[in-house]
Amino acid sequence: MSRTEEHPADLLRRLARSRWAVVAGAFVLGWVLFLLVVTRQSGEPAPGEAAPAAALAALPSEPLPAPMPAGTSAPLPRTADGEEPRLVEEAPAPEPVQPEPETVEPAPVEPAPVAPVASSIAQAPELLPGQPAPRYPASALRRGESGTVVLRVQVDAEGRAGDVEIVERSGSRELDRAAAEAALRWRFQPARDGEGRPLPGEAIVPVEFQTE
Incomplete structure (x- = not known):
């Protein structure tokens, strides 16, 4: 082969x-x-789109505005006709009117019924006989003081003396005091109304001081 x-x-x-x-x-x-x-596909831009770097380079560059000083405000942008915009404040809505409260007239006050006046005194109180005489102050007696003291004595319905008021003075303080102290121990015939019922009343009693 x-x-x-x-x-x-x-x-x-x-x-x-x-x-x-x-x-x-x-x-x-x-x-x-x-x-x-x-x-090739990853390195080439899509149709109708520019490269990012080229697009950024084509944009116009303007310097940034300087910072505004403290306490100032930035100017407002102007409108299309060149006028500055104005701030328009809306008027507050009117407050609802509250209806005035109705005044209620107070009801008339009726006067209270007056209690009937007690029956008038028909007989004034009287000093009962045999009442002790006022003590004559020794000092006033040595000085030869004398005079008349008029007392107003409030007497209750049982004839006991209550308040004692000196209506007229004697000119001696010791004589006035001695007469008022004596009147507090006296008993009286109480006052009486027209039907003979005992009532409280007052009695006017003169007290005389004499050296002789």
Whole structure:
């Protein structure tokens, strides 16, 4: 057998090896093309859109405004016709009018009934006889003091003396005191009404002091 004539089995093996080499080469070439496409798509901007850096560079740049001093306010923007806007304050809503309370007239006060006046005194109190005479003060007697003391004595319905008031003085304080002290121990005939019933009343009693 000559070298130019190969065995059929060796020929098949060689063809198989060359076919796999072609497949491997095609696979590597496909990967390279895929990477190129992906790289190109990620680096190029989408249609109708500019690159970010180019878009930022195309925008007009203006300097930032200087900071306002403390206590001042920024100027308001002007309207389309060049006038400054004005602050319009709305008037407060009117408060509801409260109805005035109705005045209630006080009811007239009727006067209280007056108690009937007791029966008038028909007989004033009288000093009963035999009452002790006032004591003559020794000092007033040595000085020769004398005079008449007029007393107003309040007498109850049982004839006992109550309050004693000096109506007229004698000019001697000791004589006036002696007459008032004596009147508190006296008994009286009580006052009586028209039907003879005893009533409280007052008696006027003069008391005389004489040195002789």
